[in-house]
Amino acid sequence: MDVFVLFSGGKDSSLSAILLEPFFDVTLVTCNFGFAETWGTAGTVASELGFQHRVMQIDGAILEAAYEMAINDGYPNRAINHLHACALECVASGHAIIADGTRRDDRVPMLKLPDVQRLEDTRKCTYTRPLLGYGRCAVDALVDIHLKIEENESEKIEKSDYEVELRAIIEERHGPEMVRTIFPGRHLQSRVIGRKTAPRLRSYAMMGD
Amino acid sequence: MDVFVLFSGGKDSSLSAILLEPFFDVTLVTCNFGFAETWGTAGTVASELGFQHRVMQIDGAILEAAYEMAINDGYPNRAINHLHACALECVASGHAIIADGTRRDDRVPMLKLPDVQRLEDTRKCTYTRPLLGYGRCAVDALVDIHLKIEENESEKIEKSDYEVELRAIIEERHGPEMVRTIFPGRHLQSRVIGRKTAPRLRSYAMMGD
Numbered sequence: 223m224d225v226f227v228l229f230s231g232g233k234d235s236s237l238s239a240i241l242l243e244p245f246f247d248v249t250l251v252t253c254n255f256g257f258a259e260t261w262g263t264a265g266t267v268a269s270e271l272g273f274q275h276r277v278m279q280i281d282g283a284i285l286e287a288a289y290e291m292a293i294n295d296g297y298p299n300r301a302i303n304h305l306h307a308c309a310l311e312c313v314a315s316g317h318a319i320i321a322d323g324t325r326r327d328d329r330v331p332m333l334k335l336p337d338v339q340r341l342e343d344t345r346k347c348t349y350t351r352p353l354l355g356y357g358r359c360a361v362d363a364l365v366d367i368h369l370k371i372e373e374n375e376s377e378k379i380e381k382s383d384y385e386v387e388l389r390a391i392i393e394e395r396h397g398p399e400m401v402r403t404i405f406p407g408r409h410l411q412s413r414v415i416g417r418k419t420a421p422r423l424r425s426y427a428m429m430g431d
Numbered sequence: 432m433d434v435f436v437l438f439s440g441g442k443d444s445s446l447s448a449i450l451l452e453p454f455f456d457v458t459l460v461t462c463n464f465g466f467a468e469t470w471g472t473a474g475t476v477a478s479e480l481g482f483q484h485r486v487m488q489i490d491g492a493i494l495e496a497a498y499e500m501a502i503n504d505g506y507p508n509r510a511i512n513h514l515h516a517c518a519l520e521c522v523a524s525g526h527a528i529i530a531d532g533t534r535r536d537d538r539v540p541m542l543k544l545p546d547v548q549r550l551e552d553t554r555k556c557t558y559t560r561p562l563l564g565y566g567r568c569a570v571d572a573l574v575d576i577h578l579k580i581e582e583n584e585s586e587k588i589e590k591s592d593y594e595v596e597l598r599a600i601i602e603e604r605h606g607p608e609m610v611r612t613i614f615p616g617r618h619l620q621s622r623v624i625g626r627k628t629a630p631r632l633r634s635y636a637m638m639g640d
Binding site: 223241244245319324326335338342348349350351352353354355356357359360363364367 | 432450453454528535544547551559560562563564565566568569573
């Protein structure tokens with residue numbers, strides 16, 4: 223079975239793909255709204271992890287709507303949820319099984335159960351969230367086993383998540399101070415730089431190749 | 432990392448164990464409240480699936496409390512939730528990482544997020560639910576790939592879940608009609624009778640042995 227995993231290049235979507243790998247044929251998909259070329263980091267990480275990777279171009283009007291939400295709210299959560307929900311709908315339109323890196327303790331992005339059911343019913347897809355049953359401790363333990371991570375201050379890390387384009391459009395129109403106002407208190411960020419394949423998984427991969 | 436999976440011998444806890452298998456050392460644990468020897472089916476299924484299996488004896492006062500709930504409510508959901516929550520607490524007391532077969536669409540048993548956080552904080556454990564991010568379609572597809580299933584009417588299937596002892600104690604004290612009153616509308620039930628190991632997983636297992 224094929225699964226298409228929404229992929230930012232971050233820890234959570236990387237770990238989600240690794241948990242799916244023994245059971246599905248995994249392709250990573252990075253969505254882009256046409257404002258900035260943000261997919262490079264995700265492509266590099268996907269290659270390091272050994273997964274196929276695609277970029278999906280999504281209507282820029284969705285980013286415009288999210289930009290309006292962020293400016294009106296003075297806070298990014300509703301905007302990021304909107305981008306995530308739209309990205310899921312777009313990926314679901316072409317693929318039967320989709321996934322993402324949503325964790326149990328995430329607040330944003332996070333679809334509520336009725337929205338999950340609406341997505342599955344309207345797009346005739348299956349939406350899976352392999353990390354939804356895992357809390358922070360379990361995710362940290364699995365990340366520590368499977369991924370090589372670099373930590374740094376937020377603005378020095380190149381990422382491919384929705385926030386990058388949202389920050390970029392806000393910065394272009396209102397300057398960097400508005401970005402800091404809308405995205406307060408972001409400190410340490412992490413970047414996946416490779417994979418520590420556990421012995422069992424390496425054995426499995428060798429047999430599969 | 433060791434994980435201890437609450438195991439009834441049913442589809443969901445079996446699939447949960449299979450999803451954990453590439454990433455954890457899995458031991459299956461069947462809880463028993465001392466009223467009836469219900470663990471035989473789970474032990475047989477665990478053996479068929481190739482997992483270690485233990486039986487954990489739990490204070491019968493917990494079953495008595497659940498029995499009172501079921502009789503008072505005329506409905507089993509609160510009682511089953513109580514048995515499940517207590518079983519999780521007991522297994523968590525001795526083990527760092529525990530898991531179960533709770534699915535996204537389950538109503539019972541299902542811990543709410545504050546109860547999950549309380550369990551983890553008070554027992555210093557990590558509670559994972561590998562199927563929580565999977566809906567019915569995804570679970571059915573994975574079960575179809577990985578498990579051999581037998582379907583039958585409820586009362587003809589031998590199981591090892593909490594319901595068996597709860598039904599047994601109600602039947603002993605009130606007769607079979609009360610059991611049918613409290614557990615209405617249960618029709619087709621399924622039993623795991625073996626494992627269809629996918630080629631990749633078989634390869635992995637061969638290398639691991």
